[in-house]
Amino acid sequence: SQQGEEDPQALSIQEGENATMNCSYKTSINNLQWYRQNSGRGLVHLILIRSNEREKHSGRLRVTLDTSKKSSSLLITASRAADTASYFCAGRIQGAQKLVFGQGTRLTINP
């Protein structure tokens, strides 16, 4: 079964606006990662946040992690057309040797 659930499943905004995607998970994790997938391509790692961190920034990306609520959010500020892609969260379950991916949020940036 999928560990991560993402919300919303699809998001469409205007260029320049901010985009927020959420991820919830079921069991304790060591870290949580976000990946981007452009249509027809492989996934690309964006950012990793550890279980003892609450917030992390990378360029226009801001990730938060709330371990008490078992949730994370990815904020993309000042969106661009090139940000159009699917975004996946992935959790490293404690004691497991694998990542478990959510179903993804499809983000469309309208010019």
Next chain:
Amino acid sequence: NAGVTQTPKFRVLKTGQSMTLLCAQDMNHEYMYWYRQDPGMGLRLIHYSVGEGTTAKGEVPDGYNVSRLKKQNFLLGLESAAPSQTSVYFCASSYSIEPDTQYFGPGTRLTVL
């Protein structure tokens, strides 16, 4: 560096046929993974390897076999393809288990008729 490469990019099989998907990485990563991606299902782990000569089952291993004879290569085999195995297959690798940032190949689109 080429990163992670996959061969072939596309393939059409008939039910019952066999094939092998090849994954190669030039980053000297210890860990390698095979996933399948289906609409609305995200990525599901098929098999993985924690080093040369090792393999382990993931979430959906049935109908697949793997081998890691060389550190840089991870092969995924379908012995008798079924329509349910129609999917996009991704290979990934990572340097360590913590953190385990994974690097993905471009994918293989497989159709089983």
